[in-house]
Amino acid sequence: MTNEEMLASINDMMADIILKTYSDPIHAKDWENLRNDLIKVEESIKNCDVVKERKRPEGVEPEYEIRPYRDEDLEDMVRIWNEVVDKGREFPDETRLGKLSGKKFFSSHTLTSVAVDTWDGSVVGLYVLHPNNIGRCSHICNASFAVTEELRGKHIGEKLVKDCLEKAPRYGFRVLMFNAVVKDNEHAIHLYERLGFVDMGTVPGGFRTNDGAYKDIDIFYHTL
Numbered sequence: 559m560t561n562e563e564m565l566a567s568i569n570d571m572m573a574d575i576i577l578k579t580y581s582d583p584i585h586a587k588d589w590e591n592l593r594n595d596l597i598k599v600e601e602s603i604k605n606c607d608v609v610k611e612r613k614r615p616e617g618v619e620p621e622y623e624i625r626p627y628r629d630e631d632l633e634d635m636v637r638i639w640n641e642v643v644d645k646g647r648e649f650p651d652e653t654r655l656g657k658l659s660g661k662k663f664f665s666s667h668t669l670t671s672v673a674v675d676t677w678d679g680s681v682v683g684l685y686v687l688h689p690n691n692i693g694r695c696s697h698i699c700n701a702s703f704a705v706t707e708e709l710r711g712k713h714i715g716e717k718l719v720k721d722c723l724e725k726a727p728r729y730g731f732r733v734l735m736f737n738a739v740v741k742d743n744e745h746a747i748h749l750y751e752r753l754g755f756v757d758m759g760t761v762p763g764g765f766r767t768n769d770g771a772y773k774d775i776d777i778f779y780h781t782l
């Protein structure tokens with residue numbers, strides 16, 4: 559088995575362990591300990607000479623993998639999230655994340671995953687997945703996606719959304735629903751429609767912009 563293959567199977571195991579902390583809450587601490595051990599194994603593999611400080615050779619296309627986030631990703635994740643919040647055009651959030659609030663925020667979701675450049679390990683995008691409703695509707699989930707500004711339009715978002723669609727049923731979710739897609743967010747809408755999301759209609763003036771205007775938002779869903 560190559561180092562890359564070992565890292566890939568560790569990623570799969572991490573995703574399963576996160577799942578176990580939900581499906582087997584009595585042993586959540588044990589699953590957490592196992593996850594921490596796996597992170598150490600992963601770090602040792604990464605520090606082997608073979609993959610150490612690997613840089614993408616010139617002319618080689620970047621490759622991205624999606625995996626659950628780790629603490630060391632948080633700085634990049636906060637930056638990517640804040641890029642979107644600062645623009646005030648897509649996310650309803652108005653408050654920027656800081657170091658501590660970011661850690662709290664990203665750990666509060668059912669699943670938070672990142673898109674990582676496989677050559678240098680840099681974080682280039684993320685998604686958060688959580689319930690959209692409670693009780694009898696708690697099988698409907700909601701997610702938010704963000705890709706670092708300079709790398710948008712390169713299908714990293716597509717990988718993130720596809721991963722989310724694949725992982726969400728593992729947590730018992732049956733429908734993925736977006737409550738507030740700003741109608742002029744054409745690239746996001748293009749992506750969602752291409753991946754089979756259904757546009758349920760428009761909430762007129764549902765999004766307040768920085769200059770106090772109100773823009774229409776659409777609601778989208780995808781059965782899982």
Ligand SMILES: CC(C)(COP(=O)(O)OP(=O)(O)OC[C@H]1O[C@@H](n2cnc3c(N)ncnc32)[C@H](O)[C@@H]1OP(=O)(O)O)[C@@H](O)C(=O)NCCC(=O)NCCS
Nearest residue numbers: 642648703704705710711712713714715716739745746749
């Ligand atoms: C929405 C978002 C996550 C999509 O990520 P992405 O990596 O840019 O998405 P993709 O490249 O997979 O798909 C976007 C589509 O728009 C096209 N596109 C063209 N120019 C683009 C641009 N400047 N930015 C984004 N998409 C662009 C892409 O080519 C692609 O179309 P295609 O599948 O026909 O090639 C990303 O644009 C983003 O972070 N936006 C700000 C936050 C946001 O809007 N989140 C969603 C809120 S509902």
